[in-house]
Amino acid sequence: MKKLKKSVNEMVSIAKAxxxxxxxxxxxxxxxxxxxLIVDIRxxxxxxKLGFIPGSYHAPRGMLEFWIDPESPYHKEIFGEDxxxxxxxxxxxxxxxxxxxxxxxGFEAEHISDGFAGWIKADGPIEYPKAKKE
Numbered sequence: 001m002k003k004l005k006k007s008v009n010e011m012v013s014i015a016k017a018x019x020x021x022x023x024x025x026x027x028x029x030x031x032x033x034x035x036x037l038i039v040d041i042r043x044x045x046x047x048x049k050l051g052f053i054p055g056s057y058h059a060p061r062g063m064l065e066f067w068i069d070p071e072s073p074y075h076k077e078i079f080g081e082d083x084x085x086x087x088x089x090x091x092x093x094x095x096x097x098x099x100x101x102x103x104x105x106g107f108e109a110e111h112i113s114d115g116f117a118g119w120i121k122a123d124g125p126i127e128y129p130k131a132k133k134e
Contacts, residue, residue, distance in 0.1 A: 011097060012093050012096050012097060015096040015099070015100035016092075016113070018100060018103070019096060019100050019109075019110065020109075020111075021092075021096075021110065021112075021113040022110055022111075022112060022113065023112070023113055023114055023118060023122075024112050024113075024114050024115070024116075024118030024119040024121065024124060027088075027124070028124045030084075030086075031053060031054075031056075031124070032055070035082075035083055035084055036083060036084045037057055037078070037081070037083045037084070037085050037086070038055065038056040038057070038086050038087075038088065038112075039056065039057050039058075039059050039086065039109075040052055040053065040057065040058050040059070040087075040088060041060065041061040041064065041088070041089050041094055041095055042058075042061075042088075042090055042094075042116065043060065043061075044060070046090060047129065048129050050116065050120075050126075051126040051127055052116075052126065052127055052129075053088070053116075053119060053124065053125070053126070053127070054125050056088075057078060059076070061089070061094055064098055064102065065101065065102070065105065068107050069105065079107070084110075085109040085110070086109070086111065087099050087102075087110070087111045087112070088111060088112040088115050088116055088119070089115050089116070090115050090116050090117060091114070091115040091116075091117050092111065092112060092114055092115040092118070093115075095112065095115065096111055096113075098111070099111045
């Protein structure tokens with residue numbers, strides 16, 4: 001097996017050391033604030049199966065840089081708003097890497113260190129997708 005220069009654990013540790021992290025408990029205190037946008041980068045299937053933070057915005061991890069860059073043809077206007085952006089994934093690994101990349105681009109963001117799992121543990125409110133009508 002080929003040895004990698006850095007493991008995913010190392011990459012996440014490096015990212016976490018240079019970004020702003022908040023806990024799910026801290027995020028609960030501000031999630032209903034109109035000046036805060038919680039961004040869920042989990043796969044759509046995770047949101048469907050486990051639910052999501054009410055009012056959160058879904059931005060799949062694979063499109064983040066494109067949706068945030070105002071020069072990209074895929075730019076989403078919501079990321080140009082004057083808000084506090086807090087990203088999360090399931091456990092805080094993907095969002096740590098994502099926020100480090102976004103910070104490198106000059107986009108100010110932070111992430112929930114313990115992810116959606118922490119949100120559940122902190123007894124944060126959860127919304128579930130509405131069943132599709134046939």
